[in-house]
Amino acid sequence: MDCVFCKIVRGELPAKKLYESERIIAFEDINKVAPVHALVIPKAHYDSFIALPDTESELIVELHRAIQEVARLIGVADTGFRLVTNNGKTAGQSVFHLHFHVIGGRTLELKMG
Numbered sequence: 001m002d003c004v005f006c007k008i009v010r011g012e013l014p015a016k017k018l019y020e021s022e023r024i025i026a027f028e029d030i031n032k033v034a035p036v037h038a039l040v041i042p043k044a045h046y047d048s049f050i051a052l053p054d055t056e057s058e059l060i061v062e063l064h065r066a067i068q069e070v071a072r073l074i075g076v077a078d079t080g081f082r083l084v085t086n087n088g089k090t091a092g093q094s095v096f097h098l099h100f101h102v103i104g105g106r107t108l109e110l111k112m113g
């Protein structure tokens, strides 16, 4: 599939990997907006948050755990971080492979839109 994150999963594109399990990887965002900015993604391709059905409950729980683990690994679990997923064009989604931004390492402005 011609998807930039699928290429990272397959090792066809380089990325600074921060975490990996059987079904999930996390890597540094190429356009960091804060000192710490990780992307947590399922290896399987889902276009967006809305495309991941709740029948995939195991994967959803694994994603939850992976996000917590990544937050600990990159040192923001206790200090604070923002968890963001942009769903669809009007939300600014630019890569159509489900991903969660974990952003921190500085005081973040409160911006909800």
Ligand code: DGP
Binding pocket: 004, 013, 015, 016, 027, 028, 029, 030, 031, 039, 085, 086, 092, 093, 094, 095, 096
């Ligand atoms: P979004 O706008 O929510 O779809 O976020 C997509 C993010 O993906 C954006 O912050 C930049 C990042 N990104 C795009 N292409 C690459 C890439 O090839 N490598 C890495 N590490 N990040 C990428």
